[in-house]
Amino acid sequence: MPATIRAEVITIGDEILFGQITDTNTQWISTELTNIGIRTVRKTSVGDQADVILDALREATTRADVVVITGGLGPTKDDITKRTLCQFFGVGLVRNEQALDLVTSFFLKRGRDMTDLNRGQADLPENADYVQNDWGTAPGMWFDHNDTVYISLPGVPFEMKNLMTHRMLPKLKERFEMPVILHKMIRTIGIGESFLAERIEAWEDALPPHIRLAYLPSFGQVKLRLTATGTDADELTRDLNEQVAAVLPLIEQHVYGYDGDEIEQVVVNQLKEKNLTLGVAESCTGGQVAATLTKLPGVSSVFVGGVVAYSNDIKHIALGVSSESLARFGAVSEPVVCEMAEGARVMLGADVGIATSGIAGPDGGTPDKPVGTIWIACATATGTTAKLLRLGQYREQNITLTTTYVLNLLREQLKKESSIKDFKL
Amino acid sequence: MPATIRAEVITIGDEILFGQITDTNTQWISTELTNIGIRTVRKTSVGDQADVILDALREATTRADVVVITGGLGPTKDDITKRTLCQFFGVGLVRNEQALDLVTSFFLKRGRDMTDLNRGQADLPENADYVQNDWGTAPGMWFDHNDTVYISLPGVPFEMKNLMTHRMLPKLKERFEMPVILHKMIRTIGIGESFLAERIEAWEDALPPHIRLAYLPSFGQVKLRLTATGTDADELTRDLNEQVAAVLPLIEQHVYGYDGDEIEQVVVNQLKEKNLTLGVAESCTGGQVAATLTKLPGVSSVFVGGVVAYSNDIKHIALGVSSESLARFGAVSEPVVCEMAEGARVMLGADVGIATSGIAGPDGGTPDKPVGTIWIACATATGTTAKLLRLGQYREQNITLTTTYVLNLLREQLKKESSIKDFKL
Structure with a gap:
């Protein structure tokens, strides 16, 4: 088995140090490195000052075979990272023609004039391997220096991820013998x-x-x-x-x-396979179930829509829940959630309906039905199934959990029913 | 003006290095430090090994007046952080009676037996100031050593945040003379x-x-x-x-x-002030507007609910959009979005209605109406206002932006109408 390859990830930017922006890059990078068999041994964030960047680079060199550097390549900060890398490697800046072509064509396409500042984006440290960035104007750079590989990437997540995925990770797999x-x-x-x-x-x-x-x-x-x-x-x-x-x-x-299957994608796939449509009726989740489904591209072929029935009036008018059930059992009850799911089917003209009704909190609880008491239901042509959830006291958590659980209830029901015709209206 | 106080934040945990969990602690900590006038100069993440933790502590000492350490205090990793701190300070572990009382009462309350392992949670490095953790069993620790303050916190965000807010930040403000x-x-x-x-x-x-x-x-x-x-x-x-x-x-x-006002809270406050209720009709946002409002506790006094009208049928049946408008102008059009907003008012029995209809992408665009073409509207008793958004090609981004913009359109309309009676149905 080859030796373990060790990596250090360095993030450059005052805005990260001061907590002004969330750094999602380092987690993504270390996950990707882990996936190809490289072990991240340290993550470091430093500010936009040459001396602290140099310190971080020197320290990383003593520990790592691969040093991944993100950030500090924006238009205004361009000089600091590249100049600091020059200082670190003891080299000068030279204009890279390939990089210049790319920047030039970027401006040509947009019909904008190019300034010297823009042309400067094509200046790289002499010892850099230019790595083409097809997703922005800041260059990717690869340095192989004294047995350590240094990778410099822009901090914009979209550019960074594409450069890593399509350029740097394949290069790393080639460069190092890895398990x-x-x-x-x-x-x-x-x-x-x-x-x-x-x-x-x-x-x-x-x-x-x-x-x-x-x-x-x-x-x-x-x-x-x-x-x-x-x-x-x-x-x-x-x-x-x-x-x-x-x-x-x-x-x-x-x-x-x-692997990457999310629960909402799994149920949408089930619906597509069975050629069924879905309607949702939400009380305590307040649109979260619909919004979770809507995030999926192409969902409109199976998802017809939903009703967010916050008030009892809407439960009655838009979903056909009987006033008697509402009065007798209350909105948070098995009969009402079943009628809601059935209403989602019938009133919205869908093959299957799902529903949620509960007390998400922080207020509205009673001794009988404390905060976290939540009913979910799934209605098909063959019948309606309801389930009681007893969740906690945190509103957002309750909404998220209920969304997951009602989608899972739908998954279970769709799994049970093997015949498509059982389902069809 | 007093000198700048410099901080370094050290996060301990293999699971963060390998990208298995998102580290939300360091951003939160550096924001809080910034807010009281302490400048974070570096953030470091290391694994659960004594030697790398010692390295990080030694390096931090050369740069910072305050070193904040999170993680590595869980039941199974308890020993490593505390023992490593002992090694770093050259001291031994001693049982802290106050910490033992707290752990004991924690187990008593839950009627569970205590093991030696549990009692070990009350062992602290000799030079530690014990800082009571009322939100869990791992102790908070404060060390004042050679003019540098070291703060050790559990990695669980809930415990960490409470310990910082209620114990450590006040202690820091007392300890250092700060601007x-x-x-x-x-x-x-x-x-x-x-x-x-x-x-x-x-x-x-x-x-x-x-x-x-x-x-x-x-x-x-x-x-x-x-x-x-x-x-x-x-x-x-x-x-x-x-x-x-x-x-x-x-x-x-x-x-x-x-300051902390989110747009959804601002419009809910406006509605409460004016004693108005709101209904929403969503096509391309697919429930996101409703879900964003529902996250706010107590929203049910002004938010009656909504319709997620993904299909044209639902736009017609549940919102009363005329079949003629749908056929003549298409679902993504000014007349339809206006009828949707009016439908949200009238059909849901609300004082004000808002609506979204557009092409969120990635598919469904035409030369006439490319992906990102989105209409929003707001209907009140005095009339309906619509707006055309021309957004980009990314589905999730389009949904998020449209949600923000339709809430802002509502805010603008509510601001204009000064008299409550103009609004009432």
């Missing part, structure tokens, strides 16, 4: 981390040493990430598939997808 | 950063040296943050208010709030 690392993610829902761990304990203990397991919990979900390390990709793929097949029978009812 | 720093944020909408900068250039150039201005742009909004530094809080408040009064006439129509 093959493969990942497989099993996505579960509706079971807590400790219960899951208990259920798969024997399987986990029997994992071979080259496969590691990580539990990644998030709202209402736990992702199991298997990481296999070795030298042969086919062999590792086979090993991973074997382990997934072994653990699946223990947790099958909770598994909704693999 | 008084006050902030005032002016929140603007509907004007780009460069146009804003142009418009207030003369004012900005004339700012006194003790007041600095930062532009903080985010989706469709630009926040202007004024920071005043000095020794007298009353004087600084007066200076800030004077500057706000001076700049306001230049940008008044774009200012929707100050």
Whole structure:
């Protein structure tokens, strides 16, 4: 097995140090490095001053085989990063013709005049390998110096991610002899981390040493990430598939997808497969279920729309919930949430309807129905299923969890019903 | 003016280095430090190994007056951080009776047995000032060593934030002689950063040296943050208010709030003041407007609900949009968005209705109506106002921007209409 390649990520920018902007780059970069088998050993953020950048570069050199530098390449800060790199490597700036062509064509296309400042964007440290940035005007740079690779990237996430994905990561894989690392993610829902761990304990203990397991919990979900390390990709793929097949029978009812599948994409795929349409009726989630579905491009072929029925009047008028049920059981009740789901089907003209009604908090709780009491339902042509959730006291958390759980209820119902005609209106 | 106090933030945890979890702590900490006048000069993340933690501590000591350490205090990692701190300071661990009382009462309350491992949570480095954590079982620790203050905090954001806010920040303000720093944020909408900068250039150039201005742009909004530094809080408040009064006439129509006011809270406050209710009709935003309003506790007194009218059928049935308008002008058109906003009022029984209809992308664009073509409208008893947005090609961005802009259109309309009765149905 080749030796571990160690990386350090350096972020440059006063605005990050002072907390003015959220740095999403470093997490993304270290995830990508991990995925190709490079181990991040340190992350550092420094300000826009040459001396502190030089310090960080010198320190990183003692620890890392790869130093990834982001930021400090904007139009106004252009000089500081490039000049500091020149100082660090003991070289001068030279104009790069390829970079100049790119900047020139960028301005030509937009019919704008180019200034010397713009032309300066094509000046690179002498020892830089120019890495073409097709997503902006700041150049990507690659330095191979005394056995350490330095990568300089713009801080704009869109440009940085494209440069890393399409240029730098392939170059790194070529430059270093690295172990093959493969990942497989099993996505579960509706079971807590400790219960899951208990259920798969024997399987986990029997994992071979080259496969590691990580539990990644998030709202209402736990992702199991298997990481296999070795030298042969086919062999590792086979090993991973074997382990997934072994653990699946223990947790099958909770598994909704693999790798990048989000729950909303999974249910939209189910709906598309079965040629069914969906309507939603939301009270306590207040539009979050609809908004989560709407984020998916092309969802309009299965998602007809929804009603956010905050008031009882709208539950009655727009969803056809009976005034009697509302009066007798209250808005947060099994009968009402079922009528809402059925209303979403019938009134919106969809094949399937889902609904939420509950007390998201912080106010509105009673001894009988404390904050966190939430009903969800799913109505199809064959019947309606409701479920009671007992959640916590935090409003936003309750909304997020309810959204996930009602989508999961829909997934379960769609899985049960194998025949399309059972569903159709 | 006292000298600048410099801070370094060290985050401990393999899971952050490998990109498995998002580190939201360091941004929060550096914002809070900035707010009390402490300048963060570096942020560092290292793994759960004693030697790398020691390196980071030694390096930080050479640069900072305050070193804030988070993470590595969980039940399984408890020993590493505390033992490493002992090694760093050259001291041993001793049991702290106050910390033991707290852990004991935590277990008593829950009726659970305590193990030696649990009791170990009350062992602290000899030179630590114990800082009581009322939000969990890991102790807060404060070390004052060779003129540098070291603060150790658990990594759980909820515990960390409470410990910082209620214990550590007040202690820091007492420990160091610091300048008084006050902030005032002016929140603007509907004007780009460069146009804003142009418009207030003369004012900005004339700012006194003790007041600095930062532009903080985010989706469709630009926040202007004024920071005043000095020794007298009353004087600084007066200076800030004077500057706000001076700049306001230049940008008044774009200012929707100050400091922490979000646009959705601003419109909800307007509605409450005027005793009006709101209904929403969404096509391309697909529930995001409703969901954004629903996040606010207590919104149900003014927000009656909404219709997510993804399909034309629902636009017609649930909102009363005429089939003729849909056929003649298409769903993405001024007449349809106006009818949707009016439908949100009339069909949902609200005083005011707002609506969105557009092509969020990535598909569905035509030469006539490319992706990013989006209509928004606001209907009141006195009439309906529509606006055309020409946005970009990214679906999520278009949804977010449209949500912000339609709430702003509502804000503008509510501002215009001074009399409540004009509005009432």
